[in-house]
Amino acid sequence: MKTFFPDLPLNSGFYRTFEISAPANSIVSAQWPVAVTRFLMPFEKIMNAIFEIWSKILPERAIACSFNLEYLLTGGYDRRQEEKPIFMSYDWLPGGWGGRNGKDGCNVTTACFGTGLMAQPVEGQERVNPILTTRFEINTDSAGPGKWRGGVGVQKTSVLLEADKTVISYICDRERAVVWGIEGGLPSMPHGLTLRRTGTQQDDWLGSVFSDVALNEGDIFSRPTAGGGGFGDPLQRDPDQVKEDVIDEYVSVERARKDYGVVLETIDKDLCEYAVDVAATEKERETIRASRHGWARTDPNEVAKMFQAGDVDTLDVIRKYAVILDWKTGELLPNSTAQFREMFQKRTVAHWS
Template identity: 55%
Template sequence: MAQVESRLDPVTFEVLKNAFGNLVDQMSEQILRTCYSFVIYCRDFSSALCDVNGDTIMQGSQDIAVHVGTLHLTAKAIIDTFGDDIHEGDVFIFNDPYVGGTHFCDVRIVRPVFWEGEIVAFTLTNGHWADVGGTVPGSFDISAKNHYGEGTRITPTRIWDKGRYLGDVANCLVANMRGAEDRLGDLRAQAEATMVGQREFLRLVSKYGKDTVLEAARECQDYVERITKARISELEDGTWDTVDFIDQDPEQPEALIPIKVKMTIKGERVAYDLEGSHNYIGCFLNSAYPATLSALIAGTKAFFPDIPLNAGFFKAFDIKMPENSVVNAPWPVAVTGFCSGVYEKVQAAVIDLWSKMMPERAMGCAFNLEYLLIGGWDRRASSDTFFMWYDWMAGGHGARSHKDGCNATAAVFGLGLSIQPCEGQERLSPVLTSEHAIMTDSAGPGKHRGGCGVVKGGTVMDCEQSVMSYCCDRSRSIPFGIWGGLPSIPQGLWKNKNTENEEFLGAIFSGVPVKKGDTFIRPSAGGGGLGDPLERSVEEVLEDVIDGYVSVKRAMKDYGVVIRVNDEDLLDYDVDYLATEKERAYIRANRIGWMRKDPMEVKKSLALGEIDLLDVIRRHGVIMDWGTGEVLVETTRQFREMLEQKTIAFWE
């Protein structure tokens, strides 16, 4: 790469580069301390500093991955809409996923920063509002086919006009949302955070001079572009492709919905082509272009963790997405569930591709982001209060090239997310947590084991007119392993499990009525394994059993390690090495045949008690409707094809 001449000395550049990052983190701290929503308090928000063109100069150190790509487009949407009609003291609001947002719950506040009558920057924040209207509390309606059922679509709108708060506009917006006072509180918190960003930016301008600060902003972007392209140019040229799946289209319930990603490296550039991905589907798991762009960028960034993220990073990539597809859905196609749908799958596919390109940083598929929402009227107090219980769980990350995956960690979707404290949830809403623990056997087996997921249960307390919705989408497209590693477990929710009213509701549903005394329980999946499970040392498997990550039964079935239980209470176990040698030889000789066994024979073996549900998935690659027990033939075919590529090929 040619050396780029800098107008700034290295010390000044470093000081200002780090000052920009500190500025954004101060904005985030302001939101954290003043927000009204528990969802935002648990860090479902991000902030950014942009230049006069709307290009990102810096994002925060704990920002949510999914916001990464779209914050780059946020200020641009304001500029495109208002042009020269932007004045000092103006503040704008929008959440439109079709022009630069993610989904309607992610509400952005944008403030232009002026110095001596001239725009010199934009400060902006994005917060996930717990409800923005729509047909169900939480605004997650799986049945929505267009955005009208998903909530309030806010196109770029002025909310402060030359410093004057437009209360009528704000009230008009939140009047269409549940918990309007909380929404106004979050609006003010985010707006104040942009004020903090403005104050700090102008302090830098006052200290170093406008020209120096703006030059530093430009050089921050040039620096990231230069180093990104240099790193890419060191890699092998070529083309690689992969596929992941959405569980189903309600209008085509049998088949998985393919999302195809092809990556080409040529010189100092990377091209992503998503041609061949399915047409948009009849529910809210689609994604508009901005959010899919974010998935591509965030997935790539995982392999370049030391490079700062700003507009310079984007300049190394060429993106092609087919129109009217599940990855590039047009207005007004429903997209609120993109986070558990297209986004997670595109990001998993990108990580799979870069794992081939940079095997030293390889990682199996992680668990899927999931949201459980319960909303209604809280009757614990004498006054009527509308509550919104909004929960996400930790889960397992995929196994890595040199070690096991992380247990019980925030989704790859949003690593800045905090896992919500049960005590805070119980204080704010009539939902009591009954169980929250790491789940045994949830991790995908491999030479390196995937991280473990968790299981969480709860009981609905004093409430009325309440409904539950769930968005996950890894009930069929189960998190996969790579290089011979095995998949983890399906996700999904049970209502009133182990009662006469037991019901498996699956991994996506909305508007299910709940009343006082109803219970629910759901697992998060673990991560997929990496490498042949039969190559994992027996000592590591024994340690996993002692830690409760793997059961004695699955130690034998998945790893071929036979463990004797001497005293379970004292965690006194040891390995039968002779039996282990025989079991591993047996598995090695039979496992490819198991993966190709007729699915109906597998179902029969399950009914006879000869195998269990994990055998169905890990030994046979068969996908069933976990509620009815019926084999999903086409889904199984597609899932097995993926296993052929990612797993069986490494056994043969």
């Protein structure tokens, strides 16, 4: 409520004005012995649903969907510590909040329940755990495109050092129900962890929920967090703002063209110097406007084949064709796609000119 009424004091009297209806045997009132993850995954979906309701009541304060919190646990025997060799690493990452009416979403921010709960310092993690962080940076292209883009997420990559009998477990969400945009905005990207075994060059997609996967010394594991969904038609975003996003490495040159229809000339990549090609941008945006309704109706089976052949990437599949796949095999997930397309039509396509 503070999101929409920031000046109201929160006290017991405030909450007495609300009557909560939580139907039994539903996701908001699970009954024994239904398996649950306590409050970790459902509550963020509930909060985003509430945000969307209030966005219709107070459109001037509307906000798109935000990322979901994720948890990574790694445990085993640390050979560096003779007296206390058992270790347990508990790690979480920030991500992006949804684009807002008149403002971009907040970048690299804690989940909606954990105000002030930011990323743990890797120096402290490395001191107590045999895990080296080799990459921790802005996740380019993670923000959902829009007139007001979502906030960006992060990418973190780590390698297991001197450890034995180590396992890794992960719980997250939004691998299939990808963070959505509103008022014509586009979605973000799927969550999930990849694992590269030592001595190989292949990344194995493990997804967003798994437990007790064995790790060996030298194994590399990496996961992104999604950005927030976009607000408003991305073709209405000021090309100069898109250029600034590219300079800040929030958006790549390729996705600037694909998602925003903005064609940039690279003057000096090392110095982050770019120029908007105005004529090419106008032409690209006309092409996207004329084609995008049809793209969103493309046969999902054909999209799956294009993905498996390497003709389109994950962001094309989600943002252009509104299709959900098994991101490891490229196999079509028909039920998830049907649900995602229904959402995409309502929140995005219906608002395009």
